[in-house]
Amino acid sequence: MVAAAFTLGAEEELHLVDPETCRLAPRAPQLLAQLPAESFGAELQRTTVETNTGVWDTLGELRADIEGLRGRLIEAAARDGLQVAAVGTPPLSSEDDFELTASGRFGRMQQDYRLLVDEQLICGLQVHVGLADRDVAVDVTQRIMPDLPLLLALSASSPYWRGEDTGYSSIRTIIWQRWPTAGATGPLASAAEYDTLLADLIASGVIADAKMAYFDVRPSAHAPTVELRVTDACPLVDDAVLIAGLFRAMVATAERAHRIGDPYQVVPAPLHRAAMWRAARSGLTGDLLSDDRRPQPVPAAVAIRRMIARLRPALEDFGDLDTVGELAEATLARGNSADRQRAALAERGELRDVVALVVAETAGRVTSEGRMAPRRYPARAGDEAFTAGGHARPAYRPLFEALGTAGLEQLVERRPDVDRWTLDAGMTFGVDGRQLPFPVDLLPRVVPAHEWAALVPGLAQRARALESFLRDAYGPARIVADGVLSAEALHGCPGWRAEAARLPDGVVRAPVMGFDLVRTETGGWLVLEDNVRVPSGVAYALALRRAMDELAPDLPRPPGLLDPATVPALLGRTLRACARGVAPADARVALLSDGAGNSAWFEHRMLAEQAGLTLVTPDQVAVGGGRVRGPDGEPFDVLYLRLDTEPADLTDGAGRPVGAEVLEVAVRGGVALANAPGNGLADDKAMYCSVPDLVAHYLDERPLLPQVPTYRCADPEELRLVLERVGELVTKPISGYGGRGVLIGPSASAAEVSVRRREIAQDPAEWVAQEVVALSSHPTAMGGEVLPRHVDLRVFAYVTGTGPDDVAVAPLGLTRVAPQGSMVVNSSRGGGAKDTWILGGDASAGA
Structure with missing residues (x-):
């Protein structure tokens, strides 16, 4: 007793x-x-x-x-x-x-x-x-x-x-x-x-x-x-x-x-x-x-x-x-x-709502809605749509009330309709030379207005800093003279291209930028990677909205939902603004693609059509008289480069050095290159660590968006820390892309960790490591049942200069979904995507 x-x-x-x-x-x-x-x-x-x-x-x-x-x-x-x-x-x-x-x-x-x-x-x-x-x-x-x-x-x-x-x-x-x-x-x-x-x-x-x-x-x-x-x-x-x-x-x-x-x-x-x-x-x-x-x-x-x-x-x-x-x-x-x-x-985004909650709970005036998650759904604290108890979070409540638990689970049964739609729409991506259907989920992700309003100025700030850096790095190099970066760090970067320094002063180096964001389990946003070379995803985001409109028209759209259909026109205006010596309204812009073998060929065709661009491949480009011309013989003022190779290395089917010829025209001012050679310097995984320094140096501001803690293995002190903690970190090759070579330490076997530790020790400069972030998850109707999967968000900024009014953040986002049990979201690694419902108003549509 x-x-x-x-x-x-x-x-x-x-x-x-x-x-x-x-x-x-x-x-x-x-x-x-x-x-x-x-x-x-x-x-x-x-x-x-x-x-x-x-x-x-x-x-x-x-x-x-x-x-x-x-x-x-x-x-x-x-x-x-x-x-x-x-x-x-x-x-x-x-x-x-x-x-x-x-x-x-x-x-x-x-x-x-x-x-x-x-x-x-x-x-x-x-x-x-x-x-x-x-x-x-x-x-x-x-x-x-x-x-x-x-x-x-x-x-x-x-x-x-x-x-x-x-x-x-x-x-x-x-x-x-x-x-x-x-x-x-x-x-x-x-x-x-x-x-x-x-x-x-x-x-x-x-x-x-x-x-x-x-x-x-x-x-x-x-x-x-x-x-x-x-x-x-x-x-x-x-x-x-x-x-x-x-x-x-x-x-x-x-x-x-x-x-x-x-x-x-x-x-x-x-x-x-x-x-x-x-x-x-x-x-x-x-x-x-x-x-x-x-x-x-x-x-x-x-x-x-x-x-x-x-x-x-x-x-x-x-x-x-x-x-x-x-x-x-x-x-x-x-x-x-x-x-x-x-x-x-x-x-x-109102702390007054938090005060109201704790006051109501203290008084015992709290009602609990019924569980809306599917019966077997493993709800967790970091899920964006459901609470750990399986109740719908406020932004998703109307959606799930309309669907009901049965309707949510029935989304799995609609996979054949979704797959058919993606094939009919030509919505594919390339892997190992093959074009595969793009995996699409019909359950949309909601980005609340207050979160988007906080993201926009941070993204615009980051875009301005990166554009300023590219202009300076291939120009006066004040960043080196002021001691922020060493000449070795700059010129030894895998993304450095000496030919990029030959382009005229004042050209817009990166009019189209992409940023990969992750949302933590506590609701904060972090920048995971910058994409300044050839960021893709806009067309996929546009197609996802069209898929939702055609396949799920009855799902209630929330008030303030931003319309991504305005983005192609924004892209076209941005590219025309890059033209030199001609009024933007009169500028003729071509999208230069290396063809159907490109992994984003679907996007190239769709953007060219919707943004009013001429789609050309290397075989269709002629160079002469100081201009770059298309099949009709008319000159282009801007070439939007969407290539899997560096422009200087581009050849046509006969081996003609098209890229080198185009570059010579650009050096003399005969054509503007949008996203220019050498932009890989700014989105190099090692350079990512320095972006906060770039914001401070070029803008004299503090970064508005945090980023994931990242270690440069080329630094001996940081290398020692990484080698001790390979099993706790995410390690990435600097030259990798599409999720290739990424090892998530806590999910890896002891043998995989041992191999990665040896690889890093043999060539430290080729590797970076990042702390593991507890990513948010989102219910996803792929793979036979509705389950939480980790997601990220790719967003885009359109840049016409380095001033506060020279960046527009596109009112769309591409939510990428990792395979079950993984945190790697790339489609080439088995990931998919879903429509992103960004909420906001006019104030959140641009910087």
Whole structure:
């Protein structure tokens, strides 16, 4: 039987929120005057109220008390025009909202700790479990230390600070850990040792009293209990009850182990701190550290289920097993509060929506829509369309309501219709000299308006920097003179072409640029690669929209859906603007393709037709009289190069050096070459690392879009790091394209990792390595069932100069879909594509 000592109690800290501004309101003294002091108290800041439950034997009694106390506070706050939020940090407030509660103790703390107090706009949940013997309580705190990070991960509710996403699930933890007594106590054998530690800390003057012993878990300073202090305030009462149930089972399990004399391993303080940091950083969306003697990363859900299995005897004794098990599975399915807050922000990009969510959850006013994902769909936190519980995310709700679960699954059965459509449309891609049907999925991807509006200026900035770099690198080379890049880095780059330096000054080097973007599991966007040589995909994106219009006309289109049909005209205007010595309206533009053997031959034909370009192959080009002419003998002013080879190396069927002849005309100004020779310098995988430096050097700006951390293996120090971590990184050959040669370390076999390590060591300059990014996924009806697959997004910028108004970001995107179980999206590697529904207005259609 369970000893009656293991009672339950909780203290909740709750923010007071002004509903008009969604910021904190310093009105706690007025509210506390209306509430009973035995259950409600002041905190350090006047924007916070603390509630104190009674002492209870069951989780049901604790739940009722928490709900009752919240209800009384919410009612009192409403009379004063305020709202209440049980959340780790207030999403929209900052230290400017801090107002100190008037007391001598708090005043002294502010004088002593300054910034720590001024930024203390955080709220936590403290759980007490009854344990009268303080010697046993001290031993228990040592034994349960390995499980505390899991409780933190479940509770994490503080991703936002000062109106920004911190990247952490619990930034409250990081703020809290700055206090001198936060964290672990270190090994202690008795209550006497604990009391001596406290006395020494107080005598040192670092803390003023025993209440400031802010250890992760401790014998309570005012009650015969063990007190948990690591968790964020939980908006949902369910999560608070779950944590209380798990904590009590931990204490009881540890007490029994103490009683029978089981030995235990003290967690070294650095490892405990690392485990707490890991939980604060990723919450439930990434790995947590195992409780092994040599901790290893394990998925959060696995770690939590293992913990519950270990605690099963105690949970059964308390009658809590079913309750805790159901609550844990519900939290793992829907995500912790940090996950839910980020999902709320993703709908409209409004932090006010996040505040509204946590206020509603605190009050218990949350309704849950029914599951919309297919029955076997493995929903995950990083899925763009479904929550981890299988509910539709807001941007997709109308779509899935129209489809229904059955309709979504029936998309798989429409594969023959889709394949027939792609063949009839000639929508193919080339692999090893063969033209294959382009795999198409009918479930569209939605890019919300606020995300697109944030991407556009970042893409325009990147395009301007790359165009400026190409002009400078093949011209005055200020980038070398100013010490940003070395001459060796420039001229030794595989994309460097000496003949490109011969083109006239001021020509637009890269009027068409493509950028590969990835969306992380937390909703942020990263630039994965730049494509400046011959970026393809526009025609495929246009064809995908046409496929949707013809094959799925009844699916509801969301308001603000951008129309990609405007892009061919934008491409034509951009190319005509490259002409020299002739008005753009009069410029004659040809798309020079190396023919049906080109992997993007479908695109060449479609773009030429829709953008009003003349499609020519090398056999159809004549050079004479200082001009480049087509089959009709008329000269071209601009050649849009869509070649699989460098222009200087291009020959026709008879071996005539067409490319060299065209280049000579371009050098003399007789024709403009759009995307010029040597542009590979700017999209070289090694040069990618330097793009932030290019933005700073040429534009005197900070990059607006982050990129994936990338290592140059040519650098000896970075080479050493890469060789040590090949199995953890994505490694790519600099000269590779189309996904060829890419090795994703965590998915590779030991033999593959060993071979790649040897390849890199033999020729370091040929390789780069990137950190693995936890890519978002999207439900995809290919391969026999609807499953989540990783996706990226290729977008395009059209460039006429280097000024702020010289870049237009095309209102379309090509979402590429990786094969099941892979993160490589290229069609040549088995990937496919789907229509991309970009939402926005006139403001988001250009830079």
